[in-house]
Amino acid sequence: MDTEITIANLSKRYGKTIALDGVSLHIKSGLYGLLGQNGAGKTTLMRILATLLPKSEGSVSVGGFDISQAKDIRRIIGYLPQEFSFYPSLRVREALDYLGLLSGMSNDERKTRIPDVLRCVNLYEDRNKRVKALSGGMKRRLGIAQAILHDPRILIVGEPTAGLDPVERIHFREMLAALAEGRTVIFSTHIIEDIEKTCGRLAVLNRGALVFNGELADFIGSEDSMEAAYIRAIGEA
Amino acid sequence: MPPDERTGDFGRVNAVIPEKTMPNACATLATEYLYERGNSFADGYSDISGVPNYIRQGYMSYSELGFIQRKTLSPEGRSEIADILYRITGLTAEEISSSINGLYEPLPFEYRSENDYSGRIPVLVDYGTFTKEMRRVDQIIGGNSAYAEKKLILFATREATYEEKYAEYEGVVKDDMVTNAYARYYCDYMMIMVALLCIFIPVSLLLRDRRARMSELLASRSVGSAQFIAVRYAASVTMALLPVFLISLIPTAEFIVWGGRHGIRVDPFAFIKYEALWLLPTILAITGVGFLLTVLTDTPVAIPVQIAWSWIAIMGTGMALMDIQSGVGGWWLVLRFNLVGGHDTIMANATHILANRVLYAALGIGLMLLTVAIYEMRRKGRIDVLGKIRFAAANRKISDSSVAAE
Ligand SMILES: Nc1ncnc2c1ncn2[C@@H]1O[C@H](COP(=O)(O)OP(=O)(O)OP(=O)(O)O)[C@@H](O)[C@H]1O
Ligand SMILES: [Mg+2]
Numbered sequence: 166m167d168t169e170i171t172i173a174n175l176s177k178r179y180g181k182t183i184a185l186d187g188v189s190l191h192i193k194s195g196l197y198g199l200l201g202q203n204g205a206g207k208t209t210l211m212r213i214l215a216t217l218l219p220k221s222e223g224s225v226s227v228g229g230f231d232i233s234q235a236k237d238i239r240r241i242i243g244y245l246p247q248e249f250s251f252y253p254s255l256r257v258r259e260a261l262d263y264l265g266l267l268s269g270m271s272n273d274e275r276k277t278r279i280p281d282v283l284r285c286v287n288l289y290e291d292r293n294k295r296v297k298a299l300s301g302g303m304k305r306r307l308g309i310a311q312a313i314l315h316d317p318r319i320l321i322v323g324e325p326t327a328g329l330d331p332v333e334r335i336h337f338r339e340m341l342a343a344l345a346e347g348r349t350v351i352f353s354t355h356i357i358e359d360i361e362k363t364c365g366r367l368a369v370l371n372r373g374a375l376v377f378n379g380e381l382a383d384f385i386g387s388e389d390s391m392e393a394a395y396i397r398a399i400g401e402a
Numbered sequence: 403m404p405p406d407e408r409t410g411d412f413g414r415v416n417a418v419i420p421e422k423t424m425p426n427a428c429a430t431l432a433t434e435y436l437y438e439r440g441n442s443f444a445d446g447y448s449d450i451s452g453v454p455n456y457i458r459q460g461y462m463s464y465s466e467l468g469f470i471q472r473k474t475l476s477p478e479g480r481s482e483i484a485d486i487l488y489r490i491t492g493l494t495a496e497e498i499s500s501s502i503n504g505l506y507e508p509l510p511f512e513y514r515s516e517n518d519y520s521g522r523i524p525v526l527v528d529y530g531t532f533t534k535e536m537r538r539v540d541q542i543i544g545g546n547s548a549y550a551e552k553k554l555i556l557f558a559t560r561e562a563t564y565e566e567k568y569a570e571y572e573g574v575v576k577d578d579m580v581t582n583a584y585a586r587y588y589c590d591y592m593m594i595m596v597a598l599l600c601i602f603i604p605v606s607l608l609l610r611d612r613r614a615r616m617s618e619l620l621a622s623r624s625v626g627s628a629q630f631i632a633v634r635y636a637a638s639v640t641m642a643l644l645p646v647f648l649i650s651l652i653p654t655a656e657f658i659v660w661g662g663r664h665g666i667r668v669d670p671f672a673f674i675k676y677e678a679l680w681l682l683p684t685i686l687a688i689t690g691v692g693f694l695l696t697v698l699t700d701t702p703v704a705i706p707v708q709i710a711w712s713w714i715a716i717m718g719t720g721m722a723l724m725d726i727q728s729g730v731g732g733w734w735l736v737l738r739f740n741l742v743g744g745h746d747t748i749m750a751n752a753t754h755i756l757a758n759r760v761l762y763a764a765l766g767i768g769l770m771l772l773t774v775a776i777y778e779m780r781r782k783g784r785i786d787v788l789g790k791i792r793f794a795a796a797n798r799k800i801s802d803s804s805v806a807a808e
Contacts, residue, residue, distance in 0.1 A: 215622050218783035235782060239624040246622075250615040267623035267630070311619060 167229035168194040168318045168349040170214065175223035177209050177373075184209040186373040187223070196345035198360035199353040201370035202399065207353035208247055210370070211321050214351070215244040228319050240269070243312030247323035247353075250304065253297035257288060260296055261311055268315040278314060286310045286340065302333040306340075313344060320344060322352040326359050338363045361391045371399040412567035414559040422558035424532050425523040428491055430548060430557075431539065432498035434461045435483050438474055463547040479542045486535050492526050518558075570743055577745040581657045581672035587742045588653065589676045592646045593684060597712035597736050600642040600685055604692030605704050607638055612700055621781035631774045635693055642685045647677055683759040684735055686766025688712070693773040697780065711735065733758055 170192040177185040184206045201207045212218035214227055216235040225232040228241045251260045258279055265275040283289040286306040291299070299307065305325060312320055325341065326334045342363050344350055354360065360367050360381070367384060369377040376398050377384055381391075388394040438460045460472035475483070487495055502519050527535070536549040543549070548556070574583045611617045620630075650673035661668035669675075688708055695704035715736040737758060739748070748755065779785045 212783065215618075216782060217618060217621055236624060236626070239622060242622070244618070244622040246618040248615055249619055251619075252610065252614045252616060264619060264623060267620065267625040269624055315624075 168347075169226075169228070170319065170349060170351065171224075171226045172210075173224045175210075175213070175225055176221045177206070177213065177218070178221045183373050185213075185370075188370070188373075188375045189223075190368055190375060190378055192349055192351060194345070194347065194349045195366065196342055196364050197349065197351045198364040198367040199351060199370065200355065200357065200360055200367055200395070201353070202355055204372070205355075205370040206373040207355075207370060208323055209373075211244075211246075211323050211351070211353060215239075215242060215321050217244075240315075241317050242319045242321055243315070243317035245308045245312040245320075245322045245325065247327070249308055251296040251307065253295065255296050256293050257296065257299070257307060258283070258292040260307065261314055264311045265314050270315055278316075282310045282314055285313070287336075302329050302337075305329065305337070309340065309344075318348055320348055320350040320352075322350065324354055325352055326354060326356060334359075335362075357391050357395055369395070369398050376400075407564050412562040412564055415562045415566060416555045417558055417560045418529075418555050419558040419560060420529040420532070421525075422518060422520045423554055424490070424525045424527075424529065425519040425521075426517055426557040427532075427536065427549060427554065428487060428498060428523050428525070429502050429517065429519045431483065432487055432495040435480070435487065435495045436499055438480070461543045461547055463543055463545065473543050473547070475542060482542060483539060486539060490527050490532060490535055491524050493524065498523055573745045574743050575666060577749075578743070579667055579669035579672065580661065581654065581669045582676070583742050583745065584653060584657070585650070585672040585676040586680070586739050586744070586748070588650060588673065589680045590738050590740050592677075592681060593736055593738060594716060596642060596646065596681060596685055597688070597716060598709060600688050601692050601705055601708035601712075603641050604635075604638040604689045605696050605702050607634065607641075608693065608696040609700070609702060627778040627781065628774045631693065631697075631770065631777050635689060635770045635773075638689050638692070639682075639685055642689065643677065643682060646681065647674070650674075650677065679756075679759060680737060683762040683766065684737075687735060687762040687769070688766075690766035690769025690773070694769045694776070697773050697777050698785070733761070735762060 170190070172188055172190040172192075175185055175188045175190075176183070188206075188210065199207050199210065209218065213220050213225060213232070216232065216238050220232065227238045230237045230241075232238070255263070261279050261282065262275055265279065270278065280289060280292075283292050286309050288303060288306050288310060291303060296304070296307070309322070309325070312322065322341065326337055329337060338359060341350055341352060352359075364381060366380055367377070368375060369384075384398070385391055385394045388397060460474040463473055484495060487493070487498065491498060493501070501522055525532070533551060533554070536554060537551060539549040540547050540551075547553070574580055611620060654670060654673050657668045658670055660666075691708050691711075692704045695707060696702070712735065715734045716738075719732050719734040719736045719738045737755065776785065
């Protein structure tokens with residue numbers, strides 16, 4: 166099972182804005198953090214990987230498929246956008262049922278898989294609640310549930326910890342780490358601590374350019390803290 | 403119920419009655435002639451302030467598509483019309499006009515029989531000569547005018563006979579099996595409702611994705627765009643048709659009971675049939691417009707566009723209503739037939755009506771397929787009309803505020 170993501174010389178321009186500038190990256194299975202400031206190009210990169218945005222230049226393959234094979238890629242990835250929600254009047258299990266249907270899951274598959282997934286994200290007790298009655302953290306967990314519903318081998322998650330309280334944030338990190346067993350999970354964040362606590366490996370984007378890619382230990386190197394390493398990496402003294 | 407012979411009143415029907423048809427046609431022709439020439443307002447007739455300008459502008463006729471047109475003539479055509487009027491009546495247009503107490507607003511075709519100028523305008527020719535002259539007039543105007551041979555019947559009415567009324571009743575009972583006649587009448591009203599309201603269904607259905615910030619979650623699923631759009635299209639069409647269908651169950655049930663009691667055979671599927679053949683194509687087309695414009699722009703722009711189109715169609719077909727009855731059909735989105743009965747008229751025009759309906763059904767499906775193609779591009783981020791505008795607007799705000807801060 167191919168869980169690799171290979172990005173070579175990827176560029177993306179919106180008109181004159183260069184959002185990604187010659188990014189090359191090879192991601193194997195496990196948890197992979199994507200760190201960068203606001204506007205660094207994280208969302209742009211994730212959207213390209215999720216086949217929701219065309220690239221300008223370069224080549225990308227996801228799970229063994231070229232990025233142009235959108236339909237195949239959509240079958241093997243789970244995607245949680247930075248900003249998302251659900252139809253507010255649907256119940257939690259109905260929302261999952263609908264999205265499972267759109268992923269081509271059969272009735273039987275959905276019937277067995279949805280309770281499992283809900284337990285996994287700790288929403289089983291709330292399965293009959295309406296989406297509008299969920300808290301921000303619960304909604305994010307539902308977001309993860311829909312992303313892993315069809316058991317994708319690659320998970321692309323945008324800013325999963327933004328706006329969560331400290332306890333919920335820790336839960337979330339643990340959940341992502343657990344999901345990374347046998348999968349590739351790539352998640353973006355601008356919170357250094359998220360990466361520090363979970364990832365073995367990370368990539369750092371700064372204004373569309375890749376400034377670091379590798380092991381956390383190498384990233385920190387001789388600096389005292391990860392913050393210091395980050396500030397050095399993005400070149401702001 | 404069959405008509406009651408004792409009342410002696412069986413309504414009126416259009417008919418060719420030479421002593422009425424000829425003077426009425428000449429009066430109308432003289433009026434249109436004077437208005438078009440626009441210089442005729444001799445003593446006493448100059449006050450035409452109440453007459454809208456467009457009426458003054460020419461001879462009313464229908465285009466191939468059923469639109470009302472105003473034709474203006476060349477000087478030769480104009481003088482030929484004057485000659486024809488003179489040959490028939492021995493009077494000039496001005497003289498005709500003064501003998502009928504001045505200019506009146508030329509009425510839409512279907513109301514022209516309401517004026518009766520018999521006895522007030524001399525007619526010097528027989529009906530055969532008259533029709534020949536009228537054929538020439540129609541030619542000069544360019545066809546499909548009030549003076550076309552088929553339309554001359556609209557210049558006069560007479561009382562209907564008991565036999566005619568009875569035949570009409572029989573038509574309803576036998577040919578239409580009662581319910582078909584009422585189903586058309588029902589669909590005529592529902593057509594207006596559907597034309598104006600059903601656009602809200604697809605637009606709100608599709609905009610809900612954006613409002614619920616659901617679009618990216620949907621777009622990243624593996625479902626094919628064709629399936630995704632087609633299923634939603636079908637759902638939207640069903641939602642538009644369902645209330646119309648459910649309401650029609652009531653009269654259907656009533657007619658079945660009534661028919662059973664009086665031993666009259668009614669068609670239990672009449673309402674469904676007319677809903678599917680008469681109404682559904684309009685719904686398909688409107689839903690197609692809603693899908694295309696909403697998926698393309700992610701805005702509710704389809705609503706004003708469609709309401710404008712429907713409004714024009716309702717107005718247009720309202721004028722052409724009588725026209726369908728007399729054989730020249732419209733190609734409008736909205737078909738109207740505000741009559742209980744009229745089986746023969748419908749059958750006589752069945753091909754045209756069917757062609758009209760097939761056209762709009764095909765248009766609707768075509769727009770849906772186009773929407774599939776557009777959605778396929780959109781979900782890959784290849785078309786983002788509104789996104790670009792929004793992004794530019796958001797950026798401007800940011801740069802404005804940073805300028806202000808400096
Ligand atoms: N639709 C768009 N049109 C034009 N420019 C865009 C568009 N989306 C993003 N950009 C630009 O591309 C760059 C990268 O944006 P992106 O959203 O990928 O950043 P990000 O790292 O996700 O930031 P954040 O942490 O704020 O989410 C930014 O300069 C942004 O202004
Ligand atoms: Mg982002």
